[in-house]
Amino acid sequence: MKKRLFTVLFALLTVGMCNRLCAQTWDFTKRFSDETSIESVKAEIVRLDGILEKIAEGRAAYDKLTSLVIECDTLVTTKPCEELSKALTTVKLLIANASTATVNDFAAAYATLKSARNVAIVRNQKWEDWSWNSSRVTIDGNQWYLDTTNKLAALYSCSATEANIPETITYNGEEYIVVATKRGNRVFSTSVTSVNLPQTLRYIDSGSFNSCSSLKSLSIPDNVYYVGEWALGSCEKLSNIQLPDSLTTIGNYAFAYCYALDSLVIPANVTSVGSDLFYNNSNLKYLYSKATTAPVCSGSFN
Numbered sequence: 001m002k003k004r005l006f007t008v009l010f011a012l013l014t015v016g017m018c019n020r021l022c023a024q025t026w027d028f029t030k031r032f033s034d035e036t037s038i039e040s041v042k043a044e045i046v047r048l049d050g051i052l053e054k055i056a057e058g059r060a061a062y063d064k065l066t067s068l069v070i071e072c073d074t075l076v077t078t079k080p081c082e083e084l085s086k087a088l089t090t091v092k093l094l095i096a097n098a099s100t101a102t103v104n105d106f107a108a109a110y111a112t113l114k115s116a117r118n119v120a121i122v123r124n125q126k127w128e129d130w131s132w133n134s135s136r137v138t139i140d141g142n143q144w145y146l147d148t149t150n151k152l153a154a155l156y157s158c159s160a161t162e163a164n165i166p167e168t169i170t171y172n173g174e175e176y177i178v179v180a181t182k183r184g185n186r187v188f189s190t191s192v193t194s195v196n197l198p199q200t201l202r203y204i205d206s207g208s209f210n211s212c213s214s215l216k217s218l219s220i221p222d223n224v225y226y227v228g229e230w231a232l233g234s235c236e237k238l239s240n241i242q243l244p245d246s247l248t249t250i251g252n253y254a255f256a257y258c259y260a261l262d263s264l265v266i267p268a269n270v271t272s273v274g275s276d277l278f279y280n281n282s283n284l285k286y287l288y289s290k291a292t293t294a295p296v297c298s299g300s301f302n
Contacts (some may be wrong), residue, residue, distance in 0.1 A: 004063070009164055015076055015248070026177055036143075058102070061106035061110070065094075065110045066095060068117070069091055069142050072084060073088065076088065076122070077125075079121065083120070087113045091109045091113050094109050103176050115167060115199060118168065119199050119223060122177055125227070127180070127203050130180075132148050137171055139169050139171060140153060142156075142158045144156060144169060151174065151175065152177050153176035154179065154181060155182070156181075156187065157180045158186060158187060158192075162193060163166050163188060163189075163194070163196065165196065167200045168200075177200050178200055179200055179201060180201065181201075186205050186207050186211060186212070187205070187208040188209055188215075190207070190211050190212055190213055192212050192213055192214060193214050193216070195218060196294075199221045199223055200223065201223060202226070203224070204231050205219070206229070207233070208228070208232070209233075211235070213234070213236050213237075215277075216237045216238060216240065217240040217273070220243055222246050223244065225246050225247060225248045225249065226248070226249045227243075227247065228257060229251030230250040231288065233254065233256045235257075235258050238258050238260055238261060239261055243267050245267045245268065246269065248271050250270060250273045253275060254279065255277055255278050255281065256276060256278065256280060257280050258278075261281055263282055263285045264286075265289075268289075268292070270289070271291075271293075271295050271296065272295055274293045274297075
């Protein structure tokens, strides 16, 4: 039993990253004598095994993070992205001070860097770059179209009343980045009250939020370049819409029948708007465009 104990101690001492965790074990050898009970030795082995497990978790998290850093270092040279560069700098500083970091620190850094990496991959992609499969798949109750060539996903249907759309989904062991809603009709339930969209989203298809009559506020992520016709039409209670600076195109009737909407800011990069954007919006009082050149309107501007 004591041989097993000192084997555990030796293992602790041979792990370079775990000096801080191992320090607490040094007084152990002082406290145990030949008369120590077997039960006490067993208890101490369990405690030290727990430390070893934490060390293994930390090492795995560290290795996972450093592997992602290597990938992102290559990616940032081919697809320059300010957010990815900033995330890389922060993560590399954490790695340089790994001896004082925790498993949670590594996990949080991985999540942040992974998100920046996903956004960098899809930042300049557009609808015409994608090749959607003709059939849909269902994952966690939501229906999706997949682009298996580019490993991308488009949301077709979500019935949740509080919708949290992820940046990535996994299908058959492969990861797909979520870049679009795709239906040409309503994607979300008419009873949806809140929607959290991923930063990787690029394209909001026609009618995606049409008749979501319980939705009061929507923030569109700063990577979306296209909002289709009737995308938010007939959202009667929608009073707050945040449009991103990345937006360039807004389709016909995009905000029609949004009775609660009294103001809207059109971002500077919008170059094309459809007809009748605000059809029958009798409460709209304030409309401001940041564009220095007026967007081209395809029809009447109501």
